[in-house]
Every structure is written in C-alpha cells, then in structure tokens.
Amino acid sequence: MKKVLVANRGEIALRVMRSLREMGIATVAVYSDADRLAPFVRYADEAVRIGPPPSSESYLRGDEIIRIAKELGAEGIHPGYGFLSENAGFAKMVREAGITFIGPGEEAIETMGSKLAAKAAVKAYNIPMVPGVEDAITDVAEARKIAAEIGFPILIKASAGGGGKGMRIVESIDEFESQMDRAVSEAVSAFGDGAVFIEKYIGSPRHIEIQVLADQHGNVVHLFERECSIQRRHQKVVEEAPSAVLTPELRAKMGESACDVARACNYHGAGTVEFLVDEHLNYYFLEMNTRLQVEHPVSELITGIDLVKEQVHIARGEKLSFGQDDLKINGHALEIRVYAEDPANNFLPDIGTLHGYRKPEGPGIRVDDGFEEGMEIPIYYDPMIAKLIVYAENREAAIEKMKRAIADYQISGVATTLGFCSFVMDHEAFRSGKFDTHFVQTYFTPDVLNVSKPHEEEAAVLMAALLRNESSASIQTTADQPIAVSNWRKNRS
Numbered sequence: 001m002k003k004v005l006v007a008n009r010g011e012i013a014l015r016v017m018r019s020l021r022e023m024g025i026a027t028v029a030v031y032s033d034a035d036r037l038a039p040f041v042r043y044a045d046e047a048v049r050i051g052p053p054p055s056s057e058s059y060l061r062g063d064e065i066i067r068i069a070k071e072l073g074a075e076g077i078h079p080g081y082g083f084l085s086e087n088a089g090f091a092k093m094v095r096e097a098g099i100t101f102i103g104p105g106e107e108a109i110e111t112m113g114s115k116l117a118a119k120a121a122v123k124a125y126n127i128p129m130v131p132g133v134e135d136a137i138t139d140v141a142e143a144r145k146i147a148a149e150i151g152f153p154i155l156i157k158a159s160a161g162g163g164g165k166g167m168r169i170v171e172s173i174d175e176f177e178s179q180m181d182r183a184v185s186e187a188v189s190a191f192g193d194g195a196v197f198i199e200k201y202i203g204s205p206r207h208i209e210i211q212v213l214a215d216q217h218g219n220v221v222h223l224f225e226r227e228c229s230i231q232r233r234h235q236k237v238v239e240e241a242p243s244a245v246l247t248p249e250l251r252a253k254m255g256e257s258a259c260d261v262a263r264a265c266n267y268h269g270a271g272t273v274e275f276l277v278d279e280h281l282n283y284y285f286l287e288m289n290t291r292l293q294v295e296h297p298v299s300e301l302i303t304g305i306d307l308v309k310e311q312v313h314i315a316r317g318e319k320l321s322f323g324q325d326d327l328k329i330n331g332h333a334l335e336i337r338v339y340a341e342d343p344a345n346n347f348l349p350d351i352g353t354l355h356g357y358r359k360p361e362g363p364g365i366r367v368d369d370g371f372e373e374g375m376e377i378p379i380y381y382d383p384m385i386a387k388l389i390v391y392a393e394n395r396e397a398a399i400e401k402m403k404r405a406i407a408d409y410q411i412s413g414v415a416t417t418l419g420f421c422s423f424v425m426d427h428e429a430f431r432s433g434k435f436d437t438h439f440v441q442t443y444f445t446p447d448v449l450n451v452s453k454p455h456e457e458e459a460a461v462l463m464a465a466l467l468r469n470e471s472s473a474s475i476q477t478t479a480d481q482p483i484a485v486s487n488w489r490k491n492r493s
C-alpha cells in the first residue's frame with residue numbers, strides 16, 4: 001500500500017496521516033469548503049475538494065470519495081471515526097472498487113451496528129449482558145410485563161442508536177407505554193429504524209471499554225481498558241487508561257470477553273468493546289464500535305502501540321507481530337476532550353473564531369488537534385477543538401500533569417471544556433476513583449467554574465443555526481437533552 005486516502009477531517013485526519021507518513025505511505029486528503037485552510041489539508045501529500053460544508057454533501061459522499069481515490073491511485077481508504085467509518089455499505093463499495101478498506105469487514109460492521117444483532121451474535125459466548133429483552137419489542141403489553149419483572153427504572157434503547165442518542169429512562173410502570181411511543185417515533189426519525197428494546201437501568205454504572213486488535217488469521221488480543229465514565233449527555237469528555245478500579249483478574253476476564261466479542265463477528269482490525277460495570281464490579285456487554293475510537297491515544301500511551309499502524313498492517317493481511325503475553329500496561333494516561341462548548345450553558349456548542357490558541361508543551365504531553373490560531377470552528381461538524389492527552393508513571397502524577405497542561409493551554413474566542421476538565425481533575429470523587437457516569441449531574445454546577453453565563457437567547461440562536469445547517473438527520477432526541485444530532489455525531493463515542 002503506497003498511497004492512502006483519509007476520508008475524514010480535523011484532528012483524526014491529521015493523526016492518521018502522521019502514522020501513514022511514518023510508514024512511507026503517501027496521503028490524500030479530501031475536504032469540504034469549510035476546511036479549505038485546515039492543517040490536515042496542508043499536511044496531506046495531495047488534497048481534493050469534495051463539496052460544500054454540510055457533511056451530506058462532502059464527508060458523507062462515499063461515491064465521490066471512492067471516485068477520487070481511484071483517480072489518484074489510492075490503494076487504501078482510512079475512514080477515521082464518525083462519518084462513513086461504521087457504514088457497512090461504504091466499506092462494501094470500497095472493497096468492490098478494488099480498494100482496501102482500513103477497517104473490519106462489512107459483515108462485522110453491519111452486525112455490530114445494531115445493538116440487538118450484536119447481542120444475538122455474542123450469545124454463543126459466555127458474555128454477561130444487562131438484563132433485558134433480546135429482541136425488538138413488538139408487543140408492548142408483553143414488554144410492560146417484562147419491565148415489571150426486571151424492576152424499574154429501566155432503559156428503552158434504539159437498536160440503531162449511537163453517540164448517546166436514542167435512550168429513555170423509564171422510572172415507573174405508569175409511564176411505560178407513553179415512553180415506549182416516544183422512543184419508537186424518535187428512533188424512526190433519528191435512525192430510520194424503529195426497533196427498540198429494554199434493558200435494566202444500572203444505577204451506578206461505570207463505562208469501561210476494552211481495545212481489541214484482530215488480524216485476518218484468527219489472532220485476537222486486547223490492549224486493556226479505558227475508563228470513560230466522565231460523560232455529559234451520555235458522551236465522554238474525560239478518559240483514562242488503566243481504570244482506577246479494575247483488578248488484574250477482572251481486567252483479564254473482561255479482556256477475554258472482549259476478544260470473544262471480536263471472534264463472534266469474525267472481526268479484523270482495531271475495535272472497541274464497551275461494557276458497563278456496576279458498583280459490585282459486575283460487568284455487562286453494551287456494544288462494539290467497529291472503528292478507531294476518539295480516545296484511542298490513552299491505550300497507545302500505556303502500551304506503546306500505534307493503533308493506526310496496526311490497522312494498516314492488519315488491512316494489508318499481515319499477522320499481528322505480538323501476542324497477549326507481550327502486552328503490558330506501563331504508567332497511566334489521561335485524555336480530555338477540548339470542545340468548543342460552554343459548560344456554563346449546558347455544554348452547548350460555542351462556535352466562533354480561535355482568536356488566541358497556544359498548546360501546552362513538555363514531556364508526557366500529546367495534543368491531537370486540527371486547528372490553528374485565527375481559524376473558525378465550523379458550525380457544520382463536531383465542535384471538538386483538540387484532545388489533550390498526558391502520560392505519567394502513575395495516576396496521581398498523570399492528574400497533576402493534566403492540571404498543569406490545562407493551565408498552560410490558552411484558548412480565546414470560544415468557550416471550552418478546559419475549565420470543566422480542570423474541575424474534574426481536582427474533584428475528590430475523581431481523584432479517589434470513586435465515580436460513575438453520573439459525575440456531571442451529581443457534582444457539577446456552572447458556578448464552580450466562576451464564569452458568567454451567556455444569554456439564553458444567544459444560545460437559542462446558535463442552536464437554531466446548528467439545526468438549520470445540519471443534514472436531514474438532525475433531530476432532538478429528548479426534551480431534556482436538546483442537542484443536534486447528525487451523521488458526524490451519530491456514532492461518535
């Protein structure tokens with residue numbers, strides 16, 4: 001493989017291209033008009049415009065992307081995360097065009113893209129699941145009975161859901177039917193698939209996921225866990241590896257379960273198996289993400305493995321060059337997502353111009369970003385400015401390093417999640433490791449940041465603009481979680 005097209009934008013396009021360049025592989029960027037001046041476009045050996053800013057006319061134009069790849073002689077396509085990365089139809093089209101899709105086979109993408117199909121696929125293996133139903137609900141009265149047996153609260157989930165969207169908590173049996181109706185109609189409008197199922201609502205869950213790598217010769221290994229329990233709107237904002245709570249025994253067990261999930265769908269490539277862990281350290285399979293994850297760098301730092309290079313080796317049909325016993329955890333890594341969002345205003349996007357932008361530096365600090373000073377954060381895409389990742393010998397040292405790095409990070413022109421992340425680093429619950437996915441609801445109020453709250457109307461205007469600009473997939477999932485959903489966001493986690 002001498003030339004690869006990266007079908008993505010921003011930090012992940014740049015991060016993928018860096019590894020490709022180290023492997024002596026030429027890079028092709030595709031970009032929308034909104035990204036004409038972006039660093040990833042300049043970094044690529046060749047760059048081709050695909051279309052206007054909306055994703056549906058640019059980064060989701062699989063046909064156009066494949067045409068460009070063929071025209072420029074790219075032998076592989078790396079999809080990054082989001083956009084077309086979990087689109088089985090795209091993976092198939094790439095393969096049929098004689099180009100290597102740097103990711104799993106389309107069957108694995110398809111199976112794991114549906115939460116219900118995923119549960120069915122792993123059934124033959126002994127993998128713990130959240131108590132609930134195994135099929136889409138067709139008989140509401142029957143489902144109501146099962147919900148009563150499981151015990152409230154329960155969660156109604158869209159089988160095709162993703163990115164924290166398409167979930168409803170039902171507190172009591174009286175609201176079951178009305179919530180079911182709403183869940184189904186939301187699932188239809190958001191994902192084009194009304195299949196929903198119910199799961200026990202785990203009261204104090206931690207989100208812990210396992211990174212796996214599988215080659216095309218049946219070898220599967222795991223690269224340990226990432227703890228991603230600090231979330232807002234069911235979306236991650238702080239991640240770390242390893243988790244503060246897993247014992248070596250539990251880690252090995254969850255790792256083996258994750259490898260089994262990969263085996264269950266004949267997986268090859270890099271993938272992530274997500275679990276919920278309850279307060280008694282019971283773990284339950286949630287879903288598998290069949291792509292590189294936003295938070296993959298923390299696993300790279302503690303294992304010394306470049307996941308993008310491994311994806312390329314696997315896509316070329318090479319065998320994994322290491323086994324499970326060769327992998328060890330060294331030190332501790334933390335990642336924060338620096339979003340152009342206003343934590344003081346319900347984490348709503350705060351799009352604008354990066355008037356000032358200076359990154360932190362020094363040993364153990366990695367910044368994966370896609371912007372420079374003076375650039376606009378486009379309204380069309382995910383408002384993530386950067387990922388700030390730190391690495392140190394242990395968790396405490398990593399937290400101190402992260403605090404220093406956040407303090408050194410200078411961003412002006414837009415509100416960011418930096419101050420919020422600093423609050424997390426200082427919080428006793430985070431420092432002691434005793435926290436769950438409710439951290440934000442439990443401990444965070446805007447006044448802890450000591451910033452003034454922007455006018456509600458401004459936020460409303462911004463939200464309206466966002467919704468207008470998004471593709472037809474834009475929806476509002478629940479009344480209490482007003483956030484635009486679009487294809488770029490759908491499968492991000």
Ligand code: ADP
Nearest residue numbers: 161162163164165199200201202207234437493
């Ligand atoms: P998505 O595909 O939208 O990311 P997931 O199934 O991975 O959905 O769940 C996302 C988040 O939602 C989890 O990290 C967790 O915080 C919460 N969640 C999901 N299922 C449950 C459950 N059964 N009980 C409690 N929380 C849950």
